[in-house]
Amino acid sequence: MVSSYISVMTETNIETKIDPLVERFVLHWGEMGTRWGINRTVAQVHALLYLSPEPLNAEDLVDRLGVARSNISTSLRELQGWGIVRVTHKMGDRRDHFETTGDVWEMFRKITEERKRREIDPTLELLRALAVESKGGDAFVRSRIGALAEFFETIDAWYRDITRLPQAALIQFLKLGGKIRKFILR
Numbered sequence: 001m002v003s004s005y006i007s008v009m010t011e012t013n014i015e016t017k018i019d020p021l022v023e024r025f026v027l028h029w030g031e032m033g034t035r036w037g038i039n040r041t042v043a044q045v046h047a048l049l050y051l052s053p054e055p056l057n058a059e060d061l062v063d064r065l066g067v068a069r070s071n072i073s074t075s076l077r078e079l080q081g082w083g084i085v086r087v088t089h090k091m092g093d094r095r096d097h098f099e100t101t102g103d104v105w106e107m108f109r110k111i112t113e114e115r116k117r118r119e120i121d122p123t124l125e126l127l128r129a130l131a132v133e134s135k136g137g138d139a140f141v142r143s144r145i146g147a148l149a150e151f152f153e154t155i156d157a158w159y160r161d162i163t164r165l166p167q168a169a170l171i172q173f174l175k176l177g178g179k180i181r182k183f184i185l186r
Contacts, residue, residue, distance in 0.1 A: 018064050022051050026065070041067055045075040046084065046100060050107075055088045055097035083110045105167050116159055124152045 018026070026047040033043025044065055049056060056064075061072045076098055079085035084107055087096045101107050127149035134142040165173065 018048075022048070025051060039075065039078070041065070041071050042075040042078045045072065046079055049079075049085060049098055049100040050102070052099075055090070055099040057093075057095045057097045059095070061098075082114045105171065109163070109167075112159075113163070116156075120152065120156060120159070124149070124156055127152055 026044050029047035029050075030040040030044035033046075034040050036043075044067075045061055048061065048064060058069065058072050058076065061076075062069050065072070076085060079098075079100070080087070085098050085100050088099050090097055127145060130145045131142075131149050134145055162170065162173075
């Protein structure tokens, strides 16, 4: 297998190289991002920051990913909105640098929290309102809305319980896996 580096010529003619392993991860993470409903470049910026040993500035990201500066800026704002990328500074450099946490548990906690806020909470709010409005209406529609509302209420309660666990307890809980099934089905 021949390994190749992504080479991008910058405006200053300095060639920026990305390790092939990093390249594969960045490309895959971008592809997965699209499947999760996230813009490809947003996911690629996150992947590159995740594997970077030091914070990167926007120009570094432009050079390494080969995308427009405006796309990088938009992606960084989106990632900051999710709470998984933060601005940091380097002594003697006025530019903003960006980094993401290396703690995968913290990263996925923030992503889950944000997805809940953006997707589950509005749906639950609508279902609650529809449940009230459907009283006295069509029994079939009321029953379907009620079932869906009950499901989302259960998911919401489960999420609140899980997020109260300390990280070590959450990890232990998730590693139990199939053992939980055995305990529940006794």
